[in-house]
Amino acid sequence: MKVDPDKCIACKRCFPYCPMGRIHSFKEHESIPGRIYIEIDQEACTDCGMCFRADICPVKALYQPQEEWPREVRGILSNPLIEFKGSQVPGRGTEEMKTTDVKGTFPPGVVGIAIELGRPGVGAYFRDVEIVAMELMGADIGYEMAEENPVTHFMSDKTTGKLRDDVLGEKATSAIIEGICKLEKLSEAIRALQRASEKIESVFTVAVITKVTPDGGVPTKPILEEMGVFYSINTKNNIGIGEPFFDFYGDNN
Amino acid sequence: MTHSLHRRGSYDELKDDFVVLGCPATGVNKPGSAPKTQKFLSICYKVGPINLGDMKTGNIYNTTMEDILSRVTDSTIVECTFDNRDKIVELLKELDRDRPGISVTISGVTDVVEQCMQEAGLGHIHSLEYSLGTWGKTEKLPDYEILKTVTMCGHAMIASDLVRKMVRDVKRGRRTVRECVVELAVIRRIKRFPSFRKVRFALQNRR
Numbered sequence: 001m002k003v004d005p006d007k008c009i010a011c012k013r014c015f016p017y018c019p020m021g022r023i024h025s026f027k028e029h030e031s032i033p034g035r036i037y038i039e040i041d042q043e044a045c046t047d048c049g050m051c052f053r054a055d056i057c058p059v060k061a062l063y064q065p066q067e068e069w070p071r072e073v074r075g076i077l078s079n080p081l082i083e084f085k086g087s088q089v090p091g092r093g094t095e096e097m098k099t100t101d102v103k104g105t106f107p108p109g110v111v112g113i114a115i116e117l118g119r120p121g122v123g124a125y126f127r128d129v130e131i132v133a134m135e136l137m138g139a140d141i142g143y144e145m146a147e148e149n150p151v152t153h154f155m156s157d158k159t160t161g162k163l164r165d166d167v168l169g170e171k172a173t174s175a176i177i178e179g180i181c182k183l184e185k186l187s188e189a190i191r192a193l194q195r196a197s198e199k200i201e202s203v204f205t206v207a208v209i210t211k212v213t214p215d216g217g218v219p220t221k222p223i224l225e226e227m228g229v230f231y232s233i234n235t236k237n238n239i240g241i242g243e244p245f246f247d248f249y250g251d252n253n
Numbered sequence: 254m255t256h257s258l259h260r261r262g263s264y265d266e267l268k269d270d271f272v273v274l275g276c277p278a279t280g281v282n283k284p285g286s287a288p289k290t291q292k293f294l295s296i297c298y299k300v301g302p303i304n305l306g307d308m309k310t311g312n313i314y315n316t317t318m319e320d321i322l323s324r325v326t327d328s329t330i331v332e333c334t335f336d337n338r339d340k341i342v343e344l345l346k347e348l349d350r351d352r353p354g355i356s357v358t359i360s361g362v363t364d365v366v367e368q369c370m371q372e373a374g375l376g377h378i379h380s381l382e383y384s385l386g387t388w389g390k391t392e393k394l395p396d397y398e399i400l401k402t403v404t405m406c407g408h409a410m411i412a413s414d415l416v417r418k419m420v421r422d423v424k425r426g427r428r429t430v431r432e433c434v435v436e437l438a439v440i441r442r443i444k445r446f447p448s449f450r451k452v453r454f455a456l457q458n459r460r
Contacts, residue, residue: 099278119409197388232384240379242356
């Protein structure tokens with residue numbers, strides 16, 4: 001996001017709307033004596049577009065230029081209105097568990113593990129994303145990256161989690177690593193993420209997806225409890241009414 | 254992807270906080286799904302959500318239901334927010350009786366959602382996703398009271414500074430909590446937005 005120096009009146013109304021915090025500074029206009037305008041720190045800005053969409057600039061000085069590669073990855077990951085062509089899903093990720101009832105994405109014995117870096121309000125450079133992805137892949141637990149996820153798309157080697165070198169210096173409001181592994185490997189995956197958490201400069205949230213058993217059991221729960229890992233009282237819950245229904249057990253259950 | 258899953262708060266603050274998503278499946282039922290999504294939205298609207306909308310068009314605080322419905326496409330993901338468990342039971346019964354055909358996900362306190370499923374006759378939750386919390390340099394996060402509001406937006410679009418400014422504005426009598434909540438819903442555009450009750454908790458606790 002940028003500011004047109006000829007329009008900006010330095011009123012500061014855009015300041016509190018930035019999810020990345022105070023990344024603005026005052027500049028003296030080069031050709032109008034005494035005129036002050038606001039400049040946005042382009043290194044810190046993730047091109048999420050929030051200040052623009054908030055429509056609080058009284059003189060319409062904010063604008064989002066068309067960015068070239070690799071800067072354009074900031075908007076792809078950070079602006080929820082931009083649709084990633086690989087998944088055709090607006091936002092940063094995939095359909096993940098939202099459609100598992102019809103796609104069978106997470107069958108019994110398989111867990112989905114999603115790691116979202118940067119949120120809320122911290123942001124993450126792709127070099128941190130790479131650290132987490134490589135730690136997970138280095139654990140050799142058979143973690144398979146989700147194909148249609150934007151972060152997977154930016155990898156140069158999906159088997160190691162290595163990202164393209166030209167995106168490592170780019171930053172996103174949030175970036176999500178998504179994939180699956182076998183249920184019995186969940187504890188090893190969590191330990192890998194615990195190691196990664198000590199190596200990065202940002203934050204990440206961890207989410208674990210599982211198919212609920214026909215009698216209402218949650219297979220991940222005893223593993224998390226045995227490890228002493230926090231899990232939330234609130235969950236995202238697929239209620240299983242999508243059609244056609246994926247036959248998870250081969251008997252239409 | 255994880256959006257509303259990472260909302261923070263106590264059981265009492267979250268037990269009446271429900272985000273309902275309707276989503277067609279790429280590669281399965283997405284082509285021709287727009288009428289199904291419209292049907293899902295119409296059922297939700299009839300039950301009485303506190304907010305409703307879609308990612309690109311906006312929500313009922315910044316446009317009309319007719320506009321939202323008319324602009325639904327096959328790739329639209331829609332969301333509704335409810336602040337009442339009885340309405341969730343009613344919604345689930347309606348969706349079971351008149352299935353729209355797209356997948357439906359509800360974020361909420363697990364035990365409460367499971368109870369609602371049982372009361373509606375839908376059996377157990379199909380699949381669920383736990384949050385294991387936030388790891389790494391957590392000292393960079395805003396304090397917990399601010400987190401309770403900013404985590405209501407799954408895309409992390411609500412700035413901590415904006416919440417702090419709203420707290421100051423409410424304290425000084427410049428605007429009401431309701432006015433703040435409506436502004437958040439309007440600027441955020443999408444509908445995952447908060448129950449008044451939850452934001453009221455968050456803002457008033459800062460006083």
